[in-house]
Amino acid sequence: MIGLIVRRFIQLLLLLLGISFLVFMSMHLAPGDPATVIGGPTATASDLEAIRKDLGLDRPVLVQYVDYLGGILHGDFGYSFQTNQSVSDAIITRFPNTLKLATASMVVAVIIGIIAGILSAMKQNSWIDISSTTFALAGVSIPNFWLGTMLILIFAVNLQWLPVGGLSSPIYTIEGMKQLILPAITLGTASAALIARMCRSAMLEVIKSDYIRTARAKGVKQKSVIWIHALRNAMIPVVTVIGINFGGLLGGTIITEQVFAINGVGRLMIDAIAARDFPVVQGTVLLVAAIFVIVNLIVDIIYAFIDPRISYD
Amino acid sequence: MEQLLQVDNLVTQFRTAKGKLKAVRGISFSVKAEETLCIVGESGCGKSITSLSIMGLLPSNGEISQGSIRLGNEELVGKSDERLREFRGNKMSMIFQEPMTALNPVFTIGFQLREPLRIHKNMTKKEATAKSIDILTKVGISSPEKMLNQYPHELSGGMRQRVMIGMALACEPSLLIADEPTTALDVTIQAQILDLIDTLKSEMGMGVVFVTHDMGVVAEVADRVMVMYAGEVVEVGTVDELFSNPGHPYTKGLLAAVPNVDDVDQDLSIIPGSMPSLDDQITGCRFHSRCPYAMDVCKEKTPPSFKVSGTQEVKCWLQEVDNNGKSTTSSGSGEIKEILSN
Numbered sequence A: 001m002i003g004l005i006v007r008r009f010i011q012l013l014l015l016l017l018g019i020s021f022l023v024f025m026s027m028h029l030a031p032g033d034p035a036t037v038i039g040g041p042t043a044t045a046s047d048l049e050a051i052r053k054d055l056g057l058d059r060p061v062l063v064q065y066v067d068y069l070g071g072i073l074h075g076d077f078g079y080s081f082q083t084n085q086s087v088s089d090a091i092i093t094r095f096p097n098t099l100k101l102a103t104a105s106m107v108v109a110v111i112i113g114i115i116a117g118i119l120s121a122m123k124q125n126s127w128i129d130i131s132s133t134t135f136a137l138a139g140v141s142i143p144n145f146w147l148g149t150m151l152i153l154i155f156a157v158n159l160q161w162l163p164v165g166g167l168s169s170p171i172y173t174i175e176g177m178k179q180l181i182l183p184a185i186t187l188g189t190a191s192a193a194l195i196a197r198m199c200r201s202a203m204l205e206v207i208k209s210d211y212i213r214t215a216r217a218k219g220v221k222q223k224s225v226i227w228i229h230a231l232r233n234a235m236i237p238v239v240t241v242i243g244i245n246f247g248g249l250l251g252g253t254i255i256t257e258q259v260f261a262i263n264g265v266g267r268l269m270i271d272a273i274a275a276r277d278f279p280v281v282q283g284t285v286l287l288v289a290a291i292f293v294i295v296n297l298i299v300d301i302i303y304a305f306i307d308p309r310i311s312y313d
Numbered sequence B: 001m002e003q004l005l006q007v008d009n010l011v012t013q014f015r016t017a018k019g020k021l022k023a024v025r026g027i028s029f030s031v032k033a034e035e036t037l038c039i040v041g042e043s044g045c046g047k048s049i050t051s052l053s054i055m056g057l058l059p060s061n062g063e064i065s066q067g068s069i070r071l072g073n074e075e076l077v078g079k080s081d082e083r084l085r086e087f088r089g090n091k092m093s094m095i096f097q098e099p100m101t102a103l104n105p106v107f108t109i110g111f112q113l114r115e116p117l118r119i120h121k122n123m124t125k126k127e128a129t130a131k132s133i134d135i136l137t138k139v140g141i142s143s144p145e146k147m148l149n150q151y152p153h154e155l156s157g158g159m160r161q162r163v164m165i166g167m168a169l170a171c172e173p174s175l176l177i178a179d180e181p182t183t184a185l186d187v188t189i190q191a192q193i194l195d196l197i198d199t200l201k202s203e204m205g206m207g208v209v210f211v212t213h214d215m216g217v218v219a220e221v222a223d224r225v226m227v228m229y230a231g232e233v234v235e236v237g238t239v240d241e242l243f244s245n246p247g248h249p250y251t252k253g254l255l256a257a258v259p260n261v262d263d264v265d266q267d268l269s270i271i272p273g274s275m276p277s278l279d280d281q282i283t284g285c286r287f288h289s290r291c292p293y294a295m296d297v298c299k300e301k302t303p304p305s306f307k308v309s310g311t312q313e314v315k316c317w318l319q320e321v322d323n324n325g326k327s328t329t330s331s332g333s334g335e336i337k338e339i340l341s342n
Ligand SMILES: Nc1ncnc2c1ncn2[C@@H]1O[C@H](COP(=O)(O)OP(=O)(O)OP(=O)(O)O)[C@@H](O)[C@H]1O
Pocket: B014, B016, B023, B041, B042, B043, B044, B045, B046, B047, B048, B049, B050, B059, B061, B062, B213, B278
């Protein structure tokens, strides 16, 4: 287990190095100059030159990159071109919102997905199964922004049960919970659908296996056969899907934060890309990549707990 | 002596795309305490479905449509799954062919062994653990405490089958059904497992239904033998009767097919032809198309069971001819061997 964590940590460092290089190069090679964005439409050529010199953009790209890496080693991710705020501060103030949103969505997705998957496998071809598979199909096909907009229209604008947007209230308050509901459903639905589908097919597969017959031959109660003997085995492929899906979920936060006006990392990233705010783009992309690797490490650790045949040593 | 298991006119059918198909067609048999009944027959003849019918573990599209299964004084047919569950693993147990897949890979041996004890005997975890250690010792595991914390993948096939046997016998059932428990094991392990089942049978005084298609195994473990063909019982008798005086041409074919250990190249499937599938419409005897002695009556009328002795019954028209004084069967044995080996 320790070996796995060390391996993954080294992998993470290499990955972040590669990603930072790619993002750095693509930002500098892509059209669009931060100086023109900062200087505004009235800036003269010499103004722009001064801004570039000020930001250090007049140096060769590779020199800038090495400089940037050197900064990171000291925990310095640079400063926003737009606001001059340090990138770490900009991220730290927004990260809790994104974390709340992503976690709540994943929790919603895992609970709904697993329950729906099991029920539909147990009652194959019943109305529960049909509605759950229909939901699963719809869930993966409906785009996030459309679902979010519809939910806002119905529950916030028409019924006025829930707020239209924002995520500023603390999670432990009623208001904070209410703010989280619609965004979490919006972001979690697609994952719930995928998990439900995987869980259904995994359960159907597991139920046919010899050890389930053995459990029944021992006189184990039907409930325990399903929720103990079958579920734990069916969880093995489901956990894989959850891990892979988390990447998609992180991507989805960008759109969901836009729709619900949530001040999170996703919005920070979008704004920074539009403004050619290189350091902020770099910082947010690296954060997302790091989260992705860490989540997959967690998935691997969960694996080892579910399936004793897996050993990382 | 009173029968432990009494099966009468059992019919088990499956709902399939081709309609309702009978896999077991009205079979009757019985098993006494401390007796081993072997069920033999080709693949697909209904051995497993018969066993699963008794256990109430039929696949979801299968059902018992007729007949009676009595275990001791209890009628099992018609009982709810929840009532049958109280019998399974308790009064009757079953072990299966594939020890590699029959244990749940994600739970420890200890968990899986304690389960029947906790369910049926209401033992605490501590009591069940102590009993599990006893059981593992009984099935020949040398370090039982250690094994309780191991997972199935850490054990060899033979070890797993011992664990399976231990699990099945944990609650000391009166009936054990073993469906080809040694087929997947290599020969030396196979012999050990057969010995183990035999020893435990006499120790606990259980009745055993032993499914196999290996005549060598039959010779070793059976008290009585029941031969099945295409969902029917074609012959039943004591092991001596069947080996020395087989009455049904199919039984003779099976015996002739026993591999000769000195001749590794010989063909094992020497009964020509193949078993009818479940949806084949057959009039007369179900074996007649493959039978070297088939007579006209065999194609027209289903033979009844003829009693050959107090213990042997044969479902074949040749037996009727026999009773009329013409002896066809006694010379038949040699003749069929000749036909089959050509
Ligand atoms: N779920 C099912 N649906 C339809 N037919 C089935 C089903 N299960 C078994 N059968 C059929 O029932 C018949 C008897 O099967 P069974 O498993 O009892 O054979 P067997 O004698 O145990 O064979 P083997 O030696 O291969 O284990 C076979 O023709 C099989 O195809």
